[in-house]
Amino acid sequence: MKKITLCLILLVGTSYSINAQKINLGKAAGIVSNGAKALTFTNGDAIKLSKESVDWMDKNNPVAGPKDPYTVRLNKLFGKHKSQDGLNLNYKVYKVKDINAFACADGSVRVFSSLMDIMTDNELLAVIGHEIGHVKNQDTKDAMKSAYMKAAALDAASSASSTVAALNDSQVGKMANAFLDASHSKKQESEADTYSYDFMKANKYDVVGAYTAFKKLALLSQGSTQTGFEKMFNSHPDSEKRAQAIKKRAEKDGLWKDPGTVSLPASKLTK
Numbered sequence: 001m002k003k004i005t006l007c008l009i010l011l012v013g014t015s016y017s018i019n020a021q022k023i024n025l026g027k028a029a030g031i032v033s034n035g036a037k038a039l040t041f042t043n044g045d046a047i048k049l050s051k052e053s054v055d056w057m058d059k060n061n062p063v064a065g066p067k068d069p070y071t072v073r074l075n076k077l078f079g080k081h082k083s084q085d086g087l088n089l090n091y092k093v094y095k096v097k098d099i100n101a102f103a104c105a106d107g108s109v110r111v112f113s114s115l116m117d118i119m120t121d122n123e124l125l126a127v128i129g130h131e132i133g134h135v136k137n138q139d140t141k142d143a144m145k146s147a148y149m150k151a152a153a154l155d156a157a158s159s160a161s162s163t164v165a166a167l168n169d170s171q172v173g174k175m176a177n178a179f180l181d182a183s184h185s186k187k188q189e190s191e192a193d194t195y196s197y198d199f200m201k202a203n204k205y206d207v208v209g210a211y212t213a214f215k216k217l218a219l220l221s222q223g224s225t226q227t228g229f230e231k232m233f234n235s236h237p238d239s240e241k242r243a244q245a246i247k248k249r250a251e252k253d254g255l256w257k258d259p260g261t262v263s264l265p266a267s268k269l270t271k
């Protein structure tokens with residue numbers, strides 16, 4: 001078991017078994033140094049390093065092929081949002097057991113197949129909207145900077161360089177993993193939720209999907225075993241709160257339709 005907190009809607013403070021490829025960072029992680037202050041880190045740097053990190057993760061995780069049902073499904077949902085809001089987005093499915101998704105500054109969005117197994121299309125759209133929100137809000141810049149610092153093992157002693165240096169392959173791996181371990185602030189999560197709600201509304205998707213997605217995550221966090229899905233989440237008190245925030249907005253907008261009791265699916269969802 002390894003703890004990951006990351007940009008997904010689902011993942012703040014969750015803990016679950018890891019099947020996505022990760023490497024042990026050991027002592028390299030956790031360095032916060034004077035070097036950080038000296039380093040000039042631009043949006044361009046964040047984009048470039050994000051791309052390197054995602055390329056590394058794509059190489060080290062089982063990516064669903066173009067004809068894979070997961071890819072076909074994601075294409076159907078995401079295809080029309082490739083150029084959403086002035087962003088140039090690309091997306092892929094990792095066929096792994098983790099329930100997760102993430103977005104990077106370069107516009108890469110990765111959705112994990114186990115997340116798709118428990119979410120309806122409408123709920124996935126809410127997740128996608130949330131991830132686009134993180135890209136749009138440039139939330140991953142700080143996470144990328146910190147991941148870079150860790151990977152390059154920058155500290156006060158090596159702070160002579162004030163610009164981002166090229167990393168070797170193993171450093172890129174470290175950076176990718178440090179990035180995956182990074183978490184967004186509550187404020188960033190809440191803003192991405194708002195973005196997602198607006199995205200759903202503007203595209204005339206059912207905003208209740210954002211609510212039910214969080215309700216499912218809340219169920220997972222309660223360790224529900226009703227479905228036979230692996231118990232993957234520990235306590236995640238935010239999901240319920242975030243679901244209620246969405247409900248409130250939907251009610252205010254006259255878009256609320258009571259979905260009834262939300263439960264986790266008994267078998268894998270395909271739409």
Ligand SMILES: [Zn+2]
Nearest residue numbers: 007008009192
């Ligand atoms: Zn998020």
